[in-house]
Amino acid sequence: MAVHNQQEAKSILVVDDDNATRELIIETLHSGGYLNTREFNNGLEAFESFRESGCELIISDLKMPGISGMELLNKVKEYNPSIPVIIVTGYPSIGGSVTAMKKGAVDFLSKPFDPDDLLFKVNLYLKEKSILAADAVDCEDSNWKFKEKIRELSTINVIYDRIETMKGGNEEIFREIVLLALNVTGGDRCLLVLFDETEHTFYRKTYETKSGVSKEEESTLLNKLKGVFIKVISEKKALLTGSDENSDILCCTISVPLMIRNKVFALLTVTNDNPARTFGQKDLSFLQNLTARASLHLENTLLYESLFGSIMDTFESLIHSIHARDHYTERHSQNVTTLALRTARALRLSAYETESLKTASLLHDIGKIAIPDHILLKPGHLTPDEYKIIMNHSVIGENIIKSLALFEEERKIVRHHHERWDGNGYPDGLKKNNIPVLARILSVADSFDAMTSDRPYRKGLIREKAVDELLKNRGAQFDPDIVDAFVGTLDSPNKSASN
Numbered sequence: 001m002a003v004h005n006q007q008e009a010k011s012i013l014v015v016d017d018d019n020a021t022r023e024l025i026i027e028t029l030h031s032g033g034y035l036n037t038r039e040f041n042n043g044l045e046a047f048e049s050f051r052e053s054g055c056e057l058i059i060s061d062l063k064m065p066g067i068s069g070m071e072l073l074n075k076v077k078e079y080n081p082s083i084p085v086i087i088v089t090g091y092p093s094i095g096g097s098v099t100a101m102k103k104g105a106v107d108f109l110s111k112p113f114d115p116d117d118l119l120f121k122v123n124l125y126l127k128e129k130s131i132l133a134a135d136a137v138d139c140e141d142s143n144w145k146f147k148e149k150i151r152e153l154s155t156i157n158v159i160y161d162r163i164e165t166m167k168g169g170n171e172e173i174f175r176e177i178v179l180l181a182l183n184v185t186g187g188d189r190c191l192l193v194l195f196d197e198t199e200h201t202f203y204r205k206t207y208e209t210k211s212g213v214s215k216e217e218e219s220t221l222l223n224k225l226k227g228v229f230i231k232v233i234s235e236k237k238a239l240l241t242g243s244d245e246n247s248d249i250l251c252c253t254i255s256v257p258l259m260i261r262n263k264v265f266a267l268l269t270v271t272n273d274n275p276a277r278t279f280g281q282k283d284l285s286f287l288q289n290l291t292a293r294a295s296l297h298l299e300n301t302l303l304y305e306s307l308f309g310s311i312m313d314t315f316e317s318l319i320h321s322i323h324a325r326d327h328y329t330e331r332h333s334q335n336v337t338t339l340a341l342r343t344a345r346a347l348r349l350s351a352y353e354t355e356s357l358k359t360a361s362l363l364h365d366i367g368k369i370a371i372p373d374h375i376l377l378k379p380g381h382l383t384p385d386e387y388k389i390i391m392n393h394s395v396i397g398e399n400i401i402k403s404l405a406l407f408e409e410e411r412k413i414v415r416h417h418h419e420r421w422d423g424n425g426y427p428d429g430l431k432k433n434n435i436p437v438l439a440r441i442l443s444v445a446d447s448f449d450a451m452t453s454d455r456p457y458r459k460g461l462i463r464e465k466a467v468d469e470l471l472k473n474r475g476a477q478f479d480p481d482i483v484d485a486f487v488g489t490l491d492s493p494n495k496s497a498s499n
């Protein structure tokens with residue numbers, strides 16, 4: 001019964017100028033359950049009916065008055081290529097059959113035809129058509145899903161890329177995260193708050209709105225969101241709320257925790273002003289990806305900063321202890337750092353190299369901590385043996401900092417800051433460009449400050465004399481280009497003295 005109902009619904013056009021044949025076809029179709037038939041004795045009327053009301057299948061004669069079966073086939077295929085057309089003719093020829101098939105007829109029947117054969121073909125082509133139609137829907141559906149998936153993956157890629165390339169301090173990173181969240185969800189407002197676990201308090205960090213959306217109501221928003229925040233923190237899970245659960249400005253909200261080692265340290269919350277625009281699971285997933293990646297990025301940054309900070313604190317206290325013993329060199333590290341950085345700027349070094357040079361300049365004499373007082377603080381000239389001991393400070397300094405992978409570049413600079421351009425320096429007697437460039441810069445800055453500082457056994461040179469010394473040793477002790485760059489950074493009286 002169900003099969004018959006389906007067949008009844010299929011409309012079939014029968015076109016033949018021979019009444020007997022047409023009636024036989026109609027009878028056959030009805031006997032097969034195909035009751036929705038329309039019959040025509042010419043092609044033009046058939047085509048008009050097809051255009052007005054459509055159909056599932058056409059059975060047509062070839063030779064008819066008005067337009068032929070072949071012309072009807074052409075018109076139908078132009079209009080809708082998916083309609084199966086079966087050609088029936090009393091004058092079969094191989095040529096005619098091939099032409100009809102080429103033009104899109106699905107089959108060819110010769111008169112007199114076998115009714116079972118006709119039904120068999122009608123069943124076959126209608127079934128094939130419905131499968132093709134379902135496939136087309138499936139295909140469109142999977143194509144859409146595929147495109148959606150690609151869009152989704154592209155958005156996640158954009159999120160990852162943007163987070164990986166985020167630069168600057170935490171303030172800038174937080175703002176970037178907020179703008180990115182607005183961007184990927186299309187929300188109206190985004191708020192990032194930090195959460196202090198000890199005090200159980202929220203601190204507003206960054207608040208942005210989509211362009212055109214007013215920035216007012218920030219404190220109201222924060223107050224309204226507190227309930228959401230508490231839930232997200234206690235469950236450590238993102239929360240998506242719809243418009244019915246909120247009032248006023250909280251039409252639709254997504255709040256996602258940022259966590260480090262399973263502890264919530266911040267919350268990223270996006271809201272929509274308009275109740276008609278709600279967020280979906282996809283928006284939630286975007287924000288979860290964003291916060292997971294951002295948490296990882298911030299964890300690395302914060303860890304690095306705190307590790308680097310505490311190491312530098314330790315080193316600085318070591319340097320202070322040297323300064324406490326040796327007042328004459330108290331400002332030496334600081335002066336050398338200032339001079340070296342000026343030279344780095346003149347030589348247009350990268351930010352990374354400049355940072356390494358800064359750290360190495362501050363630490364370059366850290367090895368002096370191991371030099372006994374009677375040598376380090378000796379007021380007179382040093383004996384050759386004492387000088388050898390002093391010379392150890394660059395290798396000792398390197399040993400102090402080399403255990404830390406973070407200071408790989410700085411380690412080399414500290415080791416080689418007493419090398420000479422002509423190869424007569426220590427500890428390795430490196431020559432010219434074999435000496436790391438940052439160590440060559442440090443060497444010039446270090447020597448200049450040493451020459452201009454007062455020592456117990458001598459007065460410091462005036463700047464002009466020190467510049468003369470540098471220029472005299474240009475290409476011997478020092479890299480000539482670096483001497484030029486260094487001298488170029490000094491004040492004009494020294495510049496004139498050097499010329």
Ligand SMILES: [Fe+2]
Binds near residue numbers: 393446
């Ligand atoms: Fe030194």
